[in-house]
Amino acid sequence: MAVDRTLAADLVGRILALYGDIETRLAAGIAVRLASGMDAPEWAADKLAGAASMRRWAQALLVRLDGPMRSEVAQALVLAYCRGGDAALAEIMRLQSTHPEWLRAAQIASPNARLREAIAARGAQLGTELWRVERTLPGSTALMRMIFSLTTRLSGTHTRILRWADDAYRTVIAETAAPGQLAGIDTRRLASQRAWNKLLDQGITGFQDTRGRSWNLASYVEMATRTTVAQASVEGHLDRMGSAGLDLVIVSDAPQECARCRDWEGKVLTRAGGGSRVVTVPDPLRADGTVAVEVAGSVDDAIRGGLMHPNCRHSINAYLPGVTRVPRDTADPAGDAARQRLRALERRVRRLKIKQAGALTPDAARAAGRQIRAVQSEIRTHVAATGHLGIRRKRERERIDLGNVRT
Secondary structure: OOEEOOOOHHHHHHHHHHHHHHHHHHHHHHHHHHHOOOOOOOHHHHHHHOHHHHHHHHHHHHHHHHHHHHHHHHHHHHHHHHHHHHHHHHHHHHHHHHOHHHHHHOOOOOOOHHHHHHHHOOOOOHHHHHHHHOOOOOOHHHHHHHHHHHHHHHHOHHHHHHHHHHHHHHHHHHHHOOOOOOOOHHHHHHHHHHHHHHHHHHOOOOEEOOOOOEEOHHHHHHHHHHHHHHHHHHHHHHHHHHHOOOOEEEEOOOOOOOHHHHOOOOOEEEOOOOOOOEEEEEOOOOOOOEEEEEOOEEHHHHHHOOOOOOOOOOEEEEOOOOOOOOOOOOOOHHHHHHHHHHHHHHHHHHHHHHHHHOOOOHHHHHHHHHHHHHHHHHHHHHHHHHHHHOOOOOHHHHOOOOOOOOO
């Protein structure tokens, strides 16, 4: 079974739901506080006096988020690693069934006792056998580093989230109370809604990745979580492949692939690396028993070069010289452009739903609802026009928490 970024994508959903809920609750809670008492002449002074209370409320939300976030991260990464190991074992079992002579001649059909047990029992229920192998995690040290890294990145967003809540609250009050905005209650409502809409349109921003790119909260959490969860599943897969003595893997063809990973399609990679671009590996189908294989680099090289980025749908499989078919002429730039357009429309829907949840007035909520329906109409039109490229609407990606984030 191949391993790719989607193998453990469903595990990301619970983490994204936590942050989607926080963003929604902050928007709705701040809106309630701002709208309260707006008819009173001393509204601005009262709201500023309550800024400390608002901050404590927002801080309490983040404190309650921290524990569940850390628990969900640990569970997601351990399960992703195990799934990657499962995928490798399933792939080895398949090879044992389809090419037993190759594995037997290469002396990697039964590398250790646990793997022998799983391969011998391949006719039994697969899940039961695989769970026996999962009792030991050969990559537990690396896994703990990934857990620590992701929890650190996510908890690092909390200070920025709190700062945004405080700044947004004060900004709306300041712009609403500016000279010329106090002529009447209706004018005050319009001014506060306009200022608040501007902040909600921008979202909670200011997050940067290691390449210096800027993200809003939802996109940053999705990117960081997907990346690390996928890394765990790939590590689990490669660790199990290594325990079976298989070192070479091949990158799949994926429709709608982006320019970042297009050049890696169909390339042979080494699991562990080593620097050489030509490696000699066993090939029991040849007279001398070996074959020289040209490799594009290691799996780590490919990942650093753009393969398996957060939205990548490529997979890696075991490569058997003389047996594995290498895909050719796989470029699909038109599909990539259509998919990117759909992702942009989905982001607009999610942002508008935050705006709707944080509306200060019923009119503003209704206006956001109309905008949501307009963008969803654009999505339907786009999907209808690009269906032949494999573009499909996934409504869960239009939810604030991105549903269960299938790509």
